Amino acid sequence: MSNIAGKAYAMNVITPIRSYLTWVNKLIFWAAVKVPGVLTGLVTLSLIHYARWVIIPKDKFPHLDPSQPKENLNYNYMLFFSNFNGSWDQYVDSFTFAIPGGLDLFWKWNIRYSKSVALTPFHDYIRYNQLETIHYYNAYPLAASNDVKSAKTVKSSLIQFEKDTQTVSDEEFLKLYNGLLRGLQHDLGDMYPTPIVTMSAYQVERRQKWHEGKLAEAGENHGK
């Protein structure tokens, strides 16, 4: 089980929703995409890589084989998948603080939704309905969502700077270089692994150390 891959956390939440009210939810989601500014609150949560909501109608679970029993459900189900940076509490709380109204709109029609304020019932609701990830892959475990965004700025600035300084004098070069650093001061910074990148990476490292006979040196030979 691994909800964590480097700096990203995988959250999966499944909640029942009354089938005769699902269209309202879909309308709200549709409006959120179409009406400018509705997702502004979500954009301010810069800790998110990617997130999505999926509604599965009660009679639309895949039925691929006659031997497969058909589902007989009372409710439709809403799945929420998110990839975010930081801890579970930070994420859930930042949702509550940044977009409590939007959050309530998205989940409003779900059975027993507690509302995003107060925090404790909301925590309980999410925790109760959360599913654990078994395998989680992240293409850049060392990078947060903000790193990916700032790296894009660094890359384009660097390419532009190199182009602009091909034929300038040394004095002009220094002026532009200082300007480059000033412009990128919010985008630069080393990235390093978190203490445990993933439980799997941790186990792999341990196994490698074991084979190299270094566990004893590191004082990690418990159970040896």
Added chain:
Amino acid sequence: MASNISGNAYALTILSPIKNSFTDDEVSYADTVRDRLQSWNSEPNSPMALVPQTYLCRYFVLDDVYTESLPGASAIDTLIDLLPFVPDSLRRCYWPKEDHLNSSYLVFSCNFHCGPNADLDGYLRNMWNTISDKIKEVWGFCHGFDGVDNADKFIDYMKKCQFEATLFFVGSNDDPLEEQLKALYLKQEFSKFAVSNQGLDTATLRANFKGFIQRVAPANLTAPTWTAGGYRIDKLVKRG
């Protein structure tokens, strides 16, 4: 399926029903799928690192849905509790009903770069071509997967299990993965350069910068760059 797409990023959601059967060792197929996915965690890196353009993805097994069974706490519930003549049958019809799934489902949720043409087929084809052994390892226990032995059949199968996202939010960016990895590599290297080249005279700084640009080759996406899924700082950089 436009709502699966945001710019050049794609949100793929797959639910594949797992057969209600047991292995010779009397382990349910759902638990076997779970064990196999778990075993991927012990490999040096995820098999998904080999699938081009994968940003982030996850696998888990959905055994059942959650039933919201807490007793009512609304004003109506409280009122009904106070009225002893209200029959239990009426009282219960306000409460959430209990749902259970008849099959377990293998859930695969993936975010990848799909390009301007929203190329899902291309992504799934690459997935099959790079990790078909791993795919069979887990999807082999699912209904309808028998007979899937090439990329075209795999694409057809996955589309039968696909769900449309009602809202897909991209908080990062939707550049091709190699662009993102190169940019991260440059950010890392230029941060080090900026720190280690402070206070130099302009001629030296300029010469060092020239050497730096030649070494990091900003426009070359192939190398040097970060490897997809790399988590060890000493093995992160892929050189040409």
